[in-house]
Amino acid sequence: MTSSVELVDALRLLAATGQGVPVDTALLRRAESLLSQDDRVPQDLRGTLAAADGVELAHVAEALLAVLGEAESLGELMAGAIRSEGGIPELRAPDAGWARVSDRLAQGLERSARAVDVAEEVEQATSRVPEAPSREQIATAVRQEAGRVELAAAVMDALGARSLHVGEAVAREAGRVELADPIAQSLGAPRLPVAAAVRAEAGRVELADAVCTEIRLEEPLASGARILAAVREGSGRVEVVEAVLGSLQVPCLPVAAAVRAESGEVGLAASVMALIGPEWTSVLLDNELSPSARRLATRRLLEQPEVRLRLTDFASVGRAVREAVALHGGAAPQLWPEVAEAIGSDPEALPELDGAQVAAAVRAEIEPVDVSAAVMERIRRSAVAPVNVEPPVSANRLGWAGLVLAAVALLAIFGWPSAPEPVAEPVAASAEAEPILFAHAGEVTVDALDYAADTNVHLIQDEDGPLIIWFEEDDEGATL
Amino acid sequence: MSTHRRYSWWSSVVGRARAALVLGALALCVGSLPVDAAWAQGAPGRQVPRPKRPVVNKVEVQLQVVYATNEHTRVDPKLRDVMQSLRVLRFSGFELLSTERAMLGVGQETTLSVAGGRKLKVQLVSRTEEKATMRLRMVNARGEQRWDTTVSVHRNRSFVVGGPRYRNGKLVLPVSALY
Numbered sequence: 001m002t003s004s005v006e007l008v009d010a011l012r013l014l015a016a017t018g019q020g021v022p023v024d025t026a027l028l029r030r031a032e033s034l035l036s037q038d039d040r041v042p043q044d045l046r047g048t049l050a051a052a053d054g055v056e057l058a059h060v061a062e063a064l065l066a067v068l069g070e071a072e073s074l075g076e077l078m079a080g081a082i083r084s085e086g087g088i089p090e091l092r093a094p095d096a097g098w099a100r101v102s103d104r105l106a107q108g109l110e111r112s113a114r115a116v117d118v119a120e121e122v123e124q125a126t127s128r129v130p131e132a133p134s135r136e137q138i139a140t141a142v143r144q145e146a147g148r149v150e151l152a153a154a155v156m157d158a159l160g161a162r163s164l165h166v167g168e169a170v171a172r173e174a175g176r177v178e179l180a181d182p183i184a185q186s187l188g189a190p191r192l193p194v195a196a197a198v199r200a201e202a203g204r205v206e207l208a209d210a211v212c213t214e215i216r217l218e219e220p221l222a223s224g225a226r227i228l229a230a231v232r233e234g235s236g237r238v239e240v241v242e243a244v245l246g247s248l249q250v251p252c253l254p255v256a257a258a259v260r261a262e263s264g265e266v267g268l269a270a271s272v273m274a275l276i277g278p279e280w281t282s283v284l285l286d287n288e289l290s291p292s293a294r295r296l297a298t299r300r301l302l303e304q305p306e307v308r309l310r311l312t313d314f315a316s317v318g319r320a321v322r323e324a325v326a327l328h329g330g331a332a333p334q335l336w337p338e339v340a341e342a343i344g345s346d347p348e349a350l351p352e353l354d355g356a357q358v359a360a361a362v363r364a365e366i367e368p369v370d371v372s373a374a375v376m377e378r379i380r381r382s383a384v385a386p387v388n389v390e391p392p393v394s395a396n397r398l399g400w401a402g403l404v405l406a407a408v409a410l411l412a413i414f415g416w417p418s419a420p421e422p423v424a425e426p427v428a429a430s431a432e433a434e435p436i437l438f439a440h441a442g443e444v445t446v447d448a449l450d451y452a453a454d455t456n457v458h459l460i461q462d463e464d465g466p467l468i469i470w471f472e473e474d475d476e477g478a479t480l
Numbered sequence: 481m482s483t484h485r486r487y488s489w490w491s492s493v494v495g496r497a498r499a500a501l502v503l504g505a506l507a508l509c510v511g512s513l514p515v516d517a518a519w520a521q522g523a524p525g526r527q528v529p530r531p532k533r534p535v536v537n538k539v540e541v542q543l544q545v546v547y548a549t550n551e552h553t554r555v556d557p558k559l560r561d562v563m564q565s566l567r568v569l570r571f572s573g574f575e576l577l578s579t580e581r582a583m584l585g586v587g588q589e590t591t592l593s594v595a596g597g598r599k600l601k602v603q604l605v606s607r608t609e610e611k612a613t614m615r616l617r618m619v620n621a622r623g624e625q626r627w628d629t630t631v632s633v634h635r636n637r638s639f640v641v642g643g644p645r646y647r648n649g650k651l652v653l654p655v656s657a658l659y
Contacts, residue, residue, distance in 0.1 A: 435561060436544070436561060436562045436638045436654055436656060437636060437637055437638060437656075438562070438565050438637065438638050438639065438640075438654075439633050439634055439637035439638060439639055443611075443633065443634040443637050444631060444632065444633045444634065444637065444639050445631070445632045446629060446630070446631055447613060447630040447631060447632055448615075448628070448629060448630035449627075449628075449629045449630075450627065450628040450629070451626065451627035451628070451629075452624075452625070452626050452627065455626060455627060457627070460568065462568060465565055465568050466565045466638065466639055466640050466654075467631075467639040467640065468568070468569070468639070468640040468641075468642060469629060469631075469639070469640070469641045469642075470641075470642055470643045471618070471626065471627050471641070471642070471643035471644065472643050473626065473643060473644065473645065
């Protein structure tokens, strides 16, 4: 190695010696020896190494390398000397943290293309930077950059072919039926006028659902009975039925109207009156005949079996009507005593009221009750039986009269019997009552009948029932 | 009771032996008089087995006094066998108040007590192997006769008279001719 090369290496080692680092004395003496003999260094600088120590020795070594032309740059010492001599301010060294911030920002903004909220990422990246902007400022800036995200399209795309069920899902989740129609409309589903009609009439969603369910499952609009049953089940009110059926344009079953027409009392009453005369038919049943007229009517009934049959029919219809009304409306309370007291009338007296006006007033107060079906059912079930009581006709009475006259004549011959009246034998009170076996038709006859003027008599005997002689007393005095 | 007609007062003397002679004589007198066949109606009845009774020319008349009302729905267990027939009267509750009985010969009369102070006078008008004819007269508590009827009924059969007011209902009176 030449002395010049050996001198440069030694100077580089000495230039790298920092503060506090021990100086290699042998290297320093060798560097001083070589420097004193090197012709490229001016004579004034050949003793500078021996005069320096510490940091100053490193700076001197760098300056000698620069003089020899072996330094790569002027170095910080030279740069400082130049800035000091030229009046240039010292440059601020760059902060390595800002490089990391830049990297995180780049990564977060890249992900924002796929995820909406990058504010959190930015905040995490900048949390260690004292001068970083606030979270709100960053979030606002990010949202301004990201714009609005169209969620609906993404959701619908995800649902794909099942989009038709969106309406149902929404309705189920929302719990309100009102949403279903606009959704169904937006989906292009046809609206069901039946449901709207039912809702309009019934005003209850449950009712409409029941009806619509029935319609969907069964043949639409053809099964009026099923619709009617569903409506009744949902509403529990008879009055709704006809309105609903009308809105559905389902013709009401003509049965009810027919029954009403047939069960009216006009036709039956007319036939009865044609048979036994209009002057006393109804008033007989209402106990409004005068005593003499009632006796005449009763005699005609006894003499004309066919009239009794028709009158029995008439009474049966009335009884069936009353039973049906009671069945549907419940037992009627005793209204008249309170009414009479309220109007200052005698509850025991029969007021002279217009029956039609009373009936109209009652109908105005109560709700209509359809009893036709029940009435007709009971009428069909109940066979109207003839009254098998033969009348005591006048010819027979003449026979008794003749018998009496003859007996009187013979009694005049033989005298009145002197024996005491026969007395019935008592029956032991402890004896058990005999079982009752009622006589059927043909096993009992009414031979004679007489009654007080204020009494009405009804002979009742159904086909298999007992003979009943019923004495209806208008005024028996005090009720016993 | 002036408005009443009395058709069969003759029956009060027909039980006497002398009356038998009268009837025999009258048979010739009144044989030509028109008599409605219905009065003698007597179609064969059902042959229902009943307890055999000795026929001693007497008839045991049994009267049951039943209170029928719509105030309740209770039915006296003693009336269980007849309820099917009484249901036609359209009452909901039935109570057996009493049972009255008397053994009557032809022409004999007895008075049976009915609720509310009423009396029912029963007279056996006639009796055959097939049927008995009874005259029934109802008298109210004031002693006024309310009605008077004569009924022929097959032996061991019953019929019903009814209608008198009692409490808040009516009285129903099954009458039986047992022999």
